[in-house]
Amino acid sequence: MRGNTSMQTTGASGATKKKMNGYVGFSNYPNQEHRRSIKRGFNFTLMVAGESGLGKSTLINTLFESKVYPAKDENSHAAVGTPSAPGGTKTVEITSVSAEIVENNVKLRLSVVDTPGFGDSINNEQAWQPILENIESRFDAYLAQENRVNRSKIVDNRVNALLYFIKPTGHALRAIDIEFMKNLHNKVNLIPVIARADTLTAREVEQFKARVLADINFHGIQIFRPVSDQFDDPDTIADNKAIAGKIPFAVVGSERFVERADGTRVRGRQYPWGVIEVENEAHNDFVSLRQMLLRTHMEELRDATDVSLYETYRTQKLLALGHVQDNTVFREFNPRQQAEEEERVHGAKMQKLEAEMAAVFKQKVQEKEGKLRQSEEELHTRHKDMKAVLERQRAELEDKKRRLGISDTPHAMPVHTLAAQDVAQQQAQSKDKKKRGFF
Amino acid sequence: MSASPNDTQDYVGFDTITQQMERKFLKRGFNFNVILVGESGMGKSTLINSIFASHLIDTQGRRAAQEVIRKTTEISPVTQTLEENGVRVKLTIVDTPGYSDQCNNEGCWIPVIKYIKDQHAAYLERELKPLRDRVIVDTRIHACLYFLNPGSRGLRPLDVEVLKRLTEVTNVIPIIAKSDSMTIEERTAFKRRIKEELAFHRIVVFPYPSDEDTEEDRVLNASIRELIPFAVVGSEEVIEVNGKLVRGRRHGWGVINIFDESHSDFVHLRNFMLRTHLSDLVEVTAQRHYEQFRTSQLRQIKELRAQQAAAAATGGAPPMPSQAPPQAPMASGVMHQPMTQA
Numbered sequence: 001m002r003g004n005t006s007m008q009t010t011g012a013s014g015a016t017k018k019k020m021n022g023y024v025g026f027s028n029y030p031n032q033e034h035r036r037s038i039k040r041g042f043n044f045t046l047m048v049a050g051e052s053g054l055g056k057s058t059l060i061n062t063l064f065e066s067k068v069y070p071a072k073d074e075n076s077h078a079a080v081g082t083p084s085a086p087g088g089t090k091t092v093e094i095t096s097v098s099a100e101i102v103e104n105n106v107k108l109r110l111s112v113v114d115t116p117g118f119g120d121s122i123n124n125e126q127a128w129q130p131i132l133e134n135i136e137s138r139f140d141a142y143l144a145q146e147n148r149v150n151r152s153k154i155v156d157n158r159v160n161a162l163l164y165f166i167k168p169t170g171h172a173l174r175a176i177d178i179e180f181m182k183n184l185h186n187k188v189n190l191i192p193v194i195a196r197a198d199t200l201t202a203r204e205v206e207q208f209k210a211r212v213l214a215d216i217n218f219h220g221i222q223i224f225r226p227v228s229d230q231f232d233d234p235d236t237i238a239d240n241k242a243i244a245g246k247i248p249f250a251v252v253g254s255e256r257f258v259e260r261a262d263g264t265r266v267r268g269r270q271y272p273w274g275v276i277e278v279e280n281e282a283h284n285d286f287v288s289l290r291q292m293l294l295r296t297h298m299e300e301l302r303d304a305t306d307v308s309l310y311e312t313y314r315t316q317k318l319l320a321l322g323h324v325q326d327n328t329v330f331r332e333f334n335p336r337q338q339a340e341e342e343e344r345v346h347g348a349k350m351q352k353l354e355a356e357m358a359a360v361f362k363q364k365v366q367e368k369e370g371k372l373r374q375s376e377e378e379l380h381t382r383h384k385d386m387k388a389v390l391e392r393q394r395a396e397l398e399d400k401k402r403r404l405g406i407s408d409t410p411h412a413m414p415v416h417t418l419a420a421q422d423v424a425q426q427q428a429q430s431k432d433k434k435k436r437g438f439f
Numbered sequence: 440m441s442a443s444p445n446d447t448q449d450y451v452g453f454d455t456i457t458q459q460m461e462r463k464f465l466k467r468g469f470n471f472n473v474i475l476v477g478e479s480g481m482g483k484s485t486l487i488n489s490i491f492a493s494h495l496i497d498t499q500g501r502r503a504a505q506e507v508i509r510k511t512t513e514i515s516p517v518t519q520t521l522e523e524n525g526v527r528v529k530l531t532i533v534d535t536p537g538y539s540d541q542c543n544n545e546g547c548w549i550p551v552i553k554y555i556k557d558q559h560a561a562y563l564e565r566e567l568k569p570l571r572d573r574v575i576v577d578t579r580i581h582a583c584l585y586f587l588n589p590g591s592r593g594l595r596p597l598d599v600e601v602l603k604r605l606t607e608v609t610n611v612i613p614i615i616a617k618s619d620s621m622t623i624e625e626r627t628a629f630k631r632r633i634k635e636e637l638a639f640h641r642i643v644v645f646p647y648p649s650d651e652d653t654e655e656d657r658v659l660n661a662s663i664r665e666l667i668p669f670a671v672v673g674s675e676e677v678i679e680v681n682g683k684l685v686r687g688r689r690h691g692w693g694v695i696n697i698f699d700e701s702h703s704d705f706v707h708l709r710n711f712m713l714r715t716h717l718s719d720l721v722e723v724t725a726q727r728h729y730e731q732f733r734t735s736q737l738r739q740i741k742e743l744r745a746q747q748a749a750a751a752a753t754g755g756a757p758p759m760p761s762q763a764p765p766q767a768p769m770a771s772g773v774m775h776q777p778m779t780q781a
Contacts (some may be wrong), residue, residue: 034574051588051594052586052591053589053590053591053592055590056589087584120595120596121544121596121597122543122544122545122597122600123542123543123544124542124543124594125542125543128543161532167480168480168617169478169479169480169481169500170480170500171479171480171498171500171501172500172501172502172503172504172506174479174480174508174540175508175540175541175542176542179542186734196589196590196620198619198620198690198692199617199619199620201688201689201690202690202691211502211503211504214503214504215504217504217506218504218505241613264499269622270622271619271622271623271692271693272623272691272694272699272701272702273693273695273696273699273702274690274692274694275692275693276690276691276692277692278692280692282691283691283692391656
């Protein structure tokens, strides 16, 4: 624990850096964190995927030095002929095994998720789909828990790492490998391993690894790589580089022990031509895989799952659901500002209302005027029509008058005056009508 | 031909027929055609190159990242003439790159079955010609090496589908090529499992039991059947083991000698294929598979002709045949591309 912290020249967050004159003791914080974590225990969920027969269960049992999986003896499996359904499609199952392992008072709640049936059918086009769904459903479950009112107890079942087993063909990645990794690399930390590596010589392993990495880079697949940051000491950086250089790990697992030449018993496989030792770094990369997975980068895997993979998933999901990013929640709360803003908003609202009402009024007035004009015109035309009718009638009467009698005879006169009276009456009537009809 | 010790007056001498046949054989040479069926990366090319101790074919596996994965199974035959002690063999190795390489491998066996049947059809065509060659060129597949995945719990669904179809048209020899990742116990258990599954699915692999077998043959065949599937290791590399130069593989924990019987069944496979059952393979192809094919083809032609005759008699259009028949080799013996079914 260092006594004095030295002042750094660059201030990153804008806060002033102060130099201390004595030992305060907050540098003990990581220890407190450490003790608390030990009390709480850790979760780790590991998924394995790959065709059957590549030694997945054996490797898991070797990694955790305990029978996480029951031994899959060739003698103990189901009856002959059961696996293949007609048409040769086996479904991909998801099975999970949990164990609580304790080492030096550190409690690890380990979950191993197996994916039997992957890649074993004739048509494996959608074989990765159930696996992706499982990973996403775990994200969903965590998201739901995060959104609860009472969040004191959150159970983290998210997959922290996926070991993908590659068949040791010696050529390059197969179509199913590329499809799988392309579809899952941004949902989970992908760790490709070359399975059953005891079938390849050292040179073949080297060439195969190079080709696998070339394929991975060519298709833009993101695999988990251990990175060092600036705070690590040089030893750690060197170790990380050594481990990263071996990716993808070429591994061999074994649940059996063999005897070495000097009599010691180690995990290994006994062949007529020799014995391969699982933990011998010259024989395969098992030790590096274990180192990275359990001893050095477990926290980084968990962190990457939480901070990067989960967050990306959450963002995409919420955006897809229609949530909109509202950045106003990030501003500080200032009452005066808020009151002013409210007033402004209110004023604006009032103005808008006023303008609206004015507009509505104007519109109504226009409408009414239009209607009145229209009816006036109508009346005019009617007046004209009626006048025309009357004129016609008068003309007819004049005609009749002329035919009936030329001069103004007393008999005729009353007719004429009668007619005229009629006309006058009609005119008066129509005038009345007009006057009445105006309104 | 040396003077026989039986050269008495009662000695007839027809026992020299074998030597006469041998001489004829030496002059003529013979054809041997093998097809390799298995995923890429199973060790097919290496194995066949090891068996014939020469670099016959190159691996067709995808190596470069830019190379596109093959979308269908291709058929790529390579023919070479090998000579050993005056005996010439025209060897054709047919590789099947692209087999089972895709995510969706439905029907990936169709080009293979079609090729095998086409060879039978071609032979039939040549046989039916009115003026045919003295020795008909034989491109029929005499042996099919079927490569199984080591470590699987048994036959995979694809294996079952394809083996059922392959065993109907050719002699199938199941093989585990990269068996250096299996311990002896694992191999034994795997072989037992495979044999059980083959029996369950009624898949019959070579050698077939026959009435003509002598006691010796039966014993030999039984021992061969014990070994099936052959767990072999192939290698084109020559390495030094205990001062000797052998073909093998050098691992950090040991050196595999492919000729060592305790390491792999390679020697058994080679002897079986070439030293004891080679003529059997050729003969059984001709007598069993080819005859089956021929019978079914000619029967179909007869049916088709009967149908056409019936239709012509009733005056209607010829009815659609129930199965797509090959275009019949007419009396003139000219046959067009026969349609074969996978």
